[in-house]
Amino acid sequence: MTKVRENYVRPLDLKQGRVDMTHGSGGRAMAQLIEELFAKHLDNEFLRQGNDGSVLPPLTLGGRLVMSCDGHVVSPLFFPGGDIGCLSVHGTVNDVAVMGAKPLYLAASFILEEGLPLADLAKIVESMAKAAKEAGVAVVTGDTKVVEAGKADGVFISTTGVGVLPDGVALSGDRARPGDVILLSGTIGDHGMAIMAQRESLGFSAPIVSDTAALHGLIEAMLATGADIRCLRDPTRGGLATTLNEIARQSGVGMMLDEAAIPVNPEVAAACEFLGLDPLYVANEGKLIAIVAEGDADKVLAAMRTHPQGARAVRIGRVHEDAHHFVQMTTGFGGRRIVDWLTGEQLPRIC
Amino acid sequence: MKYVDEFRDGKLARGLAAAIATEAAPACRYSFMEFCGGHTHAISRYGVTDLLPANVRMVHGPGCPVCVLPIGRVDMAIELALEHGVILCTYGDCLRVPASDGLSLMKAKARGGDVRMVYSSADALKIAQDNPGRQVVFFAIGFETTTPPTAVVIRQAAALGLENFSVLCCHVLTPSAISNILESPGVRELGTVPLDGFIGPAHVSTVIGYAPYEFFAEEFRKPVVIAGFEPLDVMQAILMLVRQVNQGRAEVENEFSRAVSRDGNLKAQNLVSEIFELRREFEWRGLGLVPYSALKIRREYARFDAETRFPLGYRSVADNKACECGAILRGVKRPQDCKLFGTVCTPENPIGSCMVSSEGACAAHYTYGRYKDAR
Numbered sequence: 001m002t003k004v005r006e007n008y009v010r011p012l013d014l015k016q017g018r019v020d021m022t023h024g025s026g027g028r029a030m031a032q033l034i035e036e037l038f039a040k041h042l043d044n045e046f047l048r049q050g051n052d053g054s055v056l057p058p059l060t061l062g063g064r065l066v067m068s069c070d071g072h073v074v075s076p077l078f079f080p081g082g083d084i085g086c087l088s089v090h091g092t093v094n095d096v097a098v099m100g101a102k103p104l105y106l107a108a109s110f111i112l113e114e115g116l117p118l119a120d121l122a123k124i125v126e127s128m129a130k131a132a133k134e135a136g137v138a139v140v141t142g143d144t145k146v147v148e149a150g151k152a153d154g155v156f157i158s159t160t161g162v163g164v165l166p167d168g169v170a171l172s173g174d175r176a177r178p179g180d181v182i183l184l185s186g187t188i189g190d191h192g193m194a195i196m197a198q199r200e201s202l203g204f205s206a207p208i209v210s211d212t213a214a215l216h217g218l219i220e221a222m223l224a225t226g227a228d229i230r231c232l233r234d235p236t237r238g239g240l241a242t243t244l245n246e247i248a249r250q251s252g253v254g255m256m257l258d259e260a261a262i263p264v265n266p267e268v269a270a271a272c273e274f275l276g277l278d279p280l281y282v283a284n285e286g287k288l289i290a291i292v293a294e295g296d297a298d299k300v301l302a303a304m305r306t307h308p309q310g311a312r313a314v315r316i317g318r319v320h321e322d323a324h325h326f327v328q329m330t331t332g333f334g335g336r337r338i339v340d341w342l343t344g345e346q347l348p349r350i351c
Numbered sequence: 352m353k354y355v356d357e358f359r360d361g362k363l364a365r366g367l368a369a370a371i372a373t374e375a376a377p378a379c380r381y382s383f384m385e386f387c388g389g390h391t392h393a394i395s396r397y398g399v400t401d402l403l404p405a406n407v408r409m410v411h412g413p414g415c416p417v418c419v420l421p422i423g424r425v426d427m428a429i430e431l432a433l434e435h436g437v438i439l440c441t442y443g444d445c446l447r448v449p450a451s452d453g454l455s456l457m458k459a460k461a462r463g464g465d466v467r468m469v470y471s472s473a474d475a476l477k478i479a480q481d482n483p484g485r486q487v488v489f490f491a492i493g494f495e496t497t498t499p500p501t502a503v504v505i506r507q508a509a510a511l512g513l514e515n516f517s518v519l520c521c522h523v524l525t526p527s528a529i530s531n532i533l534e535s536p537g538v539r540e541l542g543t544v545p546l547d548g549f550i551g552p553a554h555v556s557t558v559i560g561y562a563p564y565e566f567f568a569e570e571f572r573k574p575v576v577i578a579g580f581e582p583l584d585v586m587q588a589i590l591m592l593v594r595q596v597n598q599g600r601a602e603v604e605n606e607f608s609r610a611v612s613r614d615g616n617l618k619a620q621n622l623v624s625e626i627f628e629l630r631r632e633f634e635w636r637g638l639g640l641v642p643y644s645a646l647k648i649r650r651e652y653a654r655f656d657a658e659t660r661f662p663l664g665y666r667s668v669a670d671n672k673a674c675e676c677g678a679i680l681r682g683v684k685r686p687q688d689c690k691l692f693g694t695v696c697t698p699e700n701p702i703g704s705c706m707v708s709s710e711g712a713c714a715a716h717y718t719y720g721r722y723k724d725a726r
Contacts (some may be wrong), residue, residue: 024367200470204646260361268353275470326726332366334361335398343698 012036017118020317024146037122038142041129046105046140051207054140056105063167068095069160075349077120077154079198081190081210082285084157085127087351090214090285091236092161093135097216098232098288100171100223101163103135108159109143113152121322124155135214137161153349169223175230175249180319181297183290185218185304186211186312188240189268192282192350197271208267213286218309225303227296234288236351238342241280243289244327254322257329257339261316281342291319358581359397361652367586368402375593381407383592384682385550386529388415388710389580391722395719407589410682411638411712414552415530416493417444418680418704418711421634422668424521425450427658428490431519432456432464435661438482440475441490442497443468444708449701451668456490472497472504479508479516488657492521496554498646499619504709505648505655517657520648523633525555526563527644531635532681535572544682548592550585551577553607560615564603572601579607613639626652632668636704637680676703679712687724693717 009032022029039047046054059065070091074348077084096103108128112121114313132139196202215234222229232250235243240262248255264272264279269331272279286309292300297315304310327339353679375381385391391411394400400409413419415529424462425448432439439456446457446468460466465485469475472489479487491501501518529549551564556577574595578588588606595602605611625650633645648656657663670676675695686692686705696702698714705713 072643266352273352273355324722326722326725328722331396331398332361333359333397333399333402334364335401335582336722337396337398338722340698340718343714343718 012118014118019112019114019118019121019146020118021114021146021148024144030144032268037118037125037330038144041125042132042142044138044140046138056140059164061164063164064161065279066096066099066101066165067160068092068099069158070095071156071158072351073156073349074152074195074351076195076198079141079210080194080207082212083124083127085124086131086153087212087285088157089128089135089137090212091258091351092159093137093214093216094234094288096161096163097214097219098171098234099163099165100169100219100232101165102220103161103163103216105136105162106132106137106139106159107141108139108157110145110151111156112144112146113154114146114149116154121155123244128331131214145321149314171229171232173231173233173247173250176247176253176291176319177230177293177317178253178321179294180230180258180291181210181294181315182244182255182317182319183292183297183301183304184240184262184314184316185215185290185310187263187265187268187289188235188262188284188287189272189279189282191273192239192286195350196275196277200275202274203270206267208265208271211284211286213309215286215288215309218288218304218307221303221307221310222290222300225296225299226299228293229290229296229300230293231291232288235284237283239279239283240289241278241327241339242342247289247291248325248327251319252325253319254325255317255319255327257317259329259332261314263312263314266294282340285351310320355581358579358583360491360583363583364402364586367583367590371407371586371590371593372404374590374597375404375407377406379406379596380543381547381593381596382410383548383550384410384412384546385585386412386414386525386673387550387552387555387580387686388418388708389553390550390585391415391580391712391715392710393580393585395715396526399582399585402586403589407593410546411679411715412549412682413532413635413680414494414525415705415708415712416497416523416580417448417708418522418676419523419528419635419637420445420492420704421636422449422450422670423634423666424519425456426668427663427665428456428519429454429459429464430663431488431657431661432459432466433462435486436469437486437488438478439488439490439694440464440467440469440478442470442492445492445587446489447701448704448707472500476504476507476513476516478572479513480511484513486515486517489516489518490521491518494523494525494552494555495558495623498522498623498627499558499616502622505626505652508655509652514678517655518648519657519659520627520646522627522646523635524644524646525552525559526567527641528635530567531591531638531641531644533567533573546573546682547596548574548576550588551575551576551603552590553580553584553610556615558616558619560613561603561611562613562615568601568603574601575603575610577603577605577607579610579712581609614648636670637677671702674703676713678707679705686716687721689713693721
């Protein structure tokens with residue numbers, strides 16, 4: 001009798017094993033990685049179809065599709081409050097959600113670097129699965145490539161999100177009008193400084209925790225008020241300052257912010273001070289800005305504050321007419337200044 | 352944040368603003384130069400000028416280490432990275448300084464130069480230790496504040512016997528620059544601005560103390576107030592300057608007493624003089640050749656001097672003809688007086704050095720204050 005066991009493949013060594021070039025070759029090793037790691041954790045009826053693409057059900061409730069994609073290259077891969085896995089879900093879910101859409105599906109593409117510990121990859125995929133479940137989205141298709149050691153940095157993840165936008169909802173960066181109120185859902189700078197503190201090994205007694213989170217729940221609560229919300233946006237790279245400048249330019253308006261009203265956690269403020277950074281330009285991954293018609297601002301603010309992710313929501317300024325589209329700020333000190341676009345690169349590889 | 356918020360308190364600022372408005376004589380015009388880019392940045396960032404009466408004018412000085420760095424020195428750093436294949440380490444601000452042939456260190460990096468941003472000189476030394484097979488050069492710039500850390504790594508490199516570490520030394524000296532603005536015939540030819548007093552450096556003075564300014568306060572009859580970099584420090588210093596002018600005094604006063612003493616940090620001074628000596632002259636952007644205004648590495652430590660280790664020549668390169676950085680650095684012109692300002696010269700695409708560093712007068716005005724020019 002033969003000792004050959006048909007199709008035997010030794011299980012992945014998730015303790016000591018590392019990604020090698022065969023994991024991207026299209027052969028058995030890749031199939032095994034997909035089965036034992038990706039499919040296992042991200043499992044859903046669409047992924048189980050096992051085809052090159054997933055066939056999705058028709059939209060029965062009407063509405064239009066919203067699609068967005070986001071690449072993730074954060075370094076380090078693991079940081080207080082999250083990791084590249086959950087970040088790659090939150091980033092894309094939020095981009096779909098701030099359009100006013102309900103996020104439904106994700107596609108994920110992984111670029112793995114030869115040598116990445118499989119244990120790290122497993123942790124990342126588990127974290128992705130958990131984040132997707134919490135956000136109510138299914139990862140319906142994916143792809144894996146492996147590049148030689150030194151050609152990437154552990155793992156890069158690109159995700160594409162699809163959501164459905166209910167009829168009648170129209171949020172857009174070009175809808176801000178003079179008189180509108182600018183709302184912010186909470187403290188700024190937490191994600192960027194969590195990464196930076198980790199990278200620079202700043203030994204703070206209380207570690208700065210990233211705010212990475214999916215915002216669809218908060219947004220649902222805001223939209224449910226029926227208020228005239230002109231635009232929602234999550235201030236990621238470039239921070240609050242850059243995002244507001246984008247909206248000001250798109251809408252052809254100016255803005256005046258009140259520095260004293262903008263919440264910053266004390267440890268974030270301290271780390272920024274230490275590194276010479278301005279929290280207005282530091283990335284967030286679980287915050288949003290809402291531009292709301294003046295009469296509806298209190299209603300939306302109240303709705304935000306009832307949701308855990310908006311508990312510290314505040315009114316931070318107003319939209320006004322300005323041919324130059326300047327975002328300005330009255331400083332806590334009593335002066336006035338421009339809050340400009342971010343220049344150059346403040347913190348590379350933040351998300 | 353404790354020990355920081357106290358120095359940015361809006362209520363105290365309004366009190367100081369009221370005092371300045373009361374004490375500044377309506378018939379007088381007061382022009383004060385804040386020498387340091389740190390002050391320039393604080394003034395713009397917090398909107399300090401909005402709290403000053405119209406007859407108190409702040410003139411931005413040349414105290415931004417990146418801004419005064421001549422193109423020729425940046426060219427040397429680029430040459431090291433591209434021609435000599437070294438790992439070139441420097442502070443982040445230096446990366447975008449425009450150099451010859453449309454290059455900058457950032458662009459040299461994109462062309463394959465191994466240029467790395469470091470937060471401290473110690474990081475550069477560590478890179479040298481981690482890469483024994485590569486030559487590592489620390490492009491050292493800055494005033495007296497950043498000089499001691501450079502001295503420390505040179506001494507450490509000597510102690511470790513590191514053969515692959517050297518420093519391209521571009522450290523410059525504050526007092527000689529201030530004297531130069533006030534007295535040099537060369538600068539007078541270029542044009543100067545009447546000044547009634549100086550806000551003296553904060554961090555520089557923690558190292559050198561305030562005694563070095565006593566000479567020119569007396570010699571040139573100009574009051575100097577050493578001030579911290581927080582906006583309330585600046586306001587307080589302006590009030591102290593107004594009082595000195597009103598009372599006909601020209602003294603060195605120390606507003607930054609929480610960090611600055613008369614003699615400064617003697618340990619740091621000794622270390623600096625152990626490693627460095629005066630250069631006979633050094634080119635400053637905007638000021639031209641200024642005698643005894645910079646440091647070079649002493650002969651005993653010459654093996655850590657990149658100018659000795661590599662065949663590098665210094666070539667003086669003129670600024671873009673339309674660029675007013677020179678006049679702006681001397682306080683003769685304001686950023687908005689330059690034709691290039693905000694048109695072809697912006698923080699994204701700087702033509703002149705004053706647009707590069709956040710401490711530069713042009714970048715500060717562009718980033719925080721240009722709404723004032725918009726009509």
